[in-house]
Amino acid sequence: MAPGDGILAGPLDVDGPRRRRPTFPSVEAVPGLAVVPRGERRPWMVLSMRADQLRVRDAEGRQHVVRPVPGGFQVDGRAVTLVAPRPVATPSAPGRTASGSVAGAPAPARVARASxxxxxxxxxxxxxxxxxxxxxxxxxxxxxxxxxxxxxxxxxxxxxxxxxxxxxxxxxxxxxxxxxxxxxxxxxxxxxxxxxxxxxxxxxxVRPGALGIAAWPTVAPGTPWKEGVIAALGSTEAPGAFWRRVLGAVDDWTDLxxxxxxxxxxxxxxxxxxxxx
Known part of the structure; x- marks a missing residue:
């Protein structure tokens, strides 16, 4: 090897450019979108997305609620980051409340009834x-x-x-x-x-599917029901924390x-x- 050759022959640039983290295009998680989770081969279907909670149905029909991570899903063969869809303005169509009722024009809450x-x-x-x-x-x-x-x-x-x-x-x-x-x-x-x-x-x-489970577990007589359910589902959360997860999975009346x-x-x-x- 000639003098001056080799990987240590020149000055070492410790401040040189560093490898950047990969970036992924953002795709709106609109209901019905076919996505392939990392590590899976068959496509899943997007059901809904709110904030950082993505609800999807897998190829066997099971529902899951997950937090989408950058590059965690593929759409059309490319890794993407799923984001909540932007609201679509539909002034010609009446909106609906979470109960399925037709929403009226914005107004202050009515004075409380005696009932x-x-x-x-x-x-x-x-x-x-x-x-x-x-x-x-x-x-x-x-x-x-x-x-x-x-x-x-x-x-x-x-x-x-x-x-x-x-x-x-x-x-x-x-x-x-x-x-x-x-x-x-x-x-x-x-x-x-x-x-x-x-x-x-x-x-x-709350429908089990909203939580991504097949059914609510059966709890043995004598066991506190909430604690028994949490244990059967393999969680160590306190009942209050688990309830926040249950409530967060409810979007509207169709989840009940x-x-x-x-x-x-x-x-x-x-x-x-x-x-x-």
Whole structure:
């Protein structure tokens, strides 16, 4: 080798150009878009994307909620970064609320009615607000939390229902022979309506597919239901943190089971019905 040859023959440029991180084109994750996740061969289909949560259906029909990473999917054979689609202005078509109702023109919330809707817990209230909140504000209906239904008769007496001051009550696990069914049967008043859903907890009223699972796990008797579900799904989250994930997976009424939808719609109709005079 001649003097001056070799990889160390010249000066070492320690400040030379560094390798740049790869960049990927951005593609809007519009519903129906065919994408291939990194490590997969068969295409998946985009269902929706909000903020940094992407909902997709795989080739076997299972739904997944994932965080899109740069270059994590291929579209038309090239690696891309999926981004939330830009809203499309459609002034000629009426918008809809998360409950599926036709949205009216923007307006301040209506003054609260004397009538009320009561739900058993905070999670029930948050789910009702997410899906029916716009409708309830437009009607001036306030949702309050019971924190359990054991004192339901006393709560009804204390509210003092009458024409123009109706009370709607939403109960979990309203099935024959349950504690909730006995409590509901004890309430007999023309200005009170008790409805409910058959699920042990309102979590189950969220369709499993919205969370990317096949079904809600069965929990053995004697095991706290929420903790049992979380453990069965392989998570170590606290119930509050897991609930945030459940609620975040709900976009609108299509992510809910029919019994809850029917129960809430019946309560809204009942408490907003004009008083006879």
């Amino acid at each position: 009320r809707i009561l739900v058993e817990g905070v999670h029930d209230a948050e789910l009702v607000e997410k899906v029916w909140g716009d409708d309830l504000r437009g009607e001036g209906v306030v949702v309050e939390v019971l924190h359990g239904a054991d004192d339901l008769e006393a709560v009804v007496r204390g509210f003092g229902p009458r024409p123009g001051r109706r009370l709607g009550i939403l109960l979990d696990h309203l099935v024959d022979g349950s504690k909730e069914s006995r409590l509901a049967a004890a309430v007999d008043h023309p200005d009170v309506l008790v409805t409910g859903h058959p699920f042990v907890d309102v979590w189950q009223a 089971e029919a019994p809850l939808i029917g129960a809430v719609e019946a309560l809204i109709d009942f408490v907003t019905e004009p008083a006879e005079g």
